[in-house]
Amino acid sequence: MVKQNYELKNEEIGKAFTKLKQKSQNKIGHRLNFSWSNWGFGLEALITSAARLERFGIRYIELHGNHYGPDLGYKPREVLRILEDQGLQVSGICGMFSADSDLSSNHAANRQAAVDYLKREIEFAAEVKADYLLVVPGAVGRPTAYDDTEFERSVETLRLVADLFVKHGVKAAVEPIRSAEVSFVHTVADAKHYIEAVDHPGVVHINGDVFHMQTEESHIGEAILQAGRMLVNLHLADSNRCALGEGSLDLDTIIKALYVIGYNREGCYVTAEPLGPGGDPYPAMFGKPDQDLLDRMVQQTASYFRDREEELLQHNQ
16 A cells, blocks of 8 residues: 555654664663643742652753743742752743734834843843743734734844843744744744844754644654754644643654654753643633643653653664
8 A cells, every 4th residue: 555645754754763773773872851841830839830840750841931021030049949959950941922022023112022021031041051942033822914024023133132142051942833823934944044034143943843833844753854953942742732642643753853863962852832722822821720630731741752752762663
């Protein structure tokens, strides 16, 4: 029976993965760094979230970029104390970009708000030793374009803070998001084009998200290969944006592709971000947490990911 196109692509990635294992004599030591993005936990105290992640063996956390004003958001010393007590480290910061804080806005005040927000988050990221800060070129929840020059405005605005990424040693990770949520930069190719336009050493990395990639990419595994060494973080949720193992996501091919690009190294993360279905997930950050539900979601996602990873690495074929 003739295989479907996506199966042929899966097969090629599988062959590359098998070749990598054979070259390593099936002794690939360092596993993928598994992290969790905590902004989907809603209005939950960081100490509660950190304790949950520790309980289920997770060692990295992507922190909600919640410094929406000079007096708002996490305090570095308190964060480091809480995370140290639970044996956690910060992987990165999930930057949040709404219409009020939009790099591409046609309202100057909103672009200034995005600049000020990034300045606060870059400094915070450095203080808590985060490797990356997620950057979205246009507001999430705004799928309709302002005009035909929003790309250029976004590029110019991000350049204003690009030097700070270099100064503080924080990677700017540009995230492509599906067209149902943002007006531009939907694919890895789009992100690379945007990064080329910014043309600055402080903005050279990509944050992928498999939920968005399902819609916008022709094949997630291929898109991971296309991102290559530019990829610094990959958000994970199943096909229904719920816990891993509860949908139809081909997680095996994703894991194989990550190993093929040498992603099992320090400074690169796979970060769970199951937010549930819907067009605009941002309201989740203000939701009232259901502790039992969150416990089950974290346990399910972490154990399923590790089980699939070990199955692939230990299997001889």
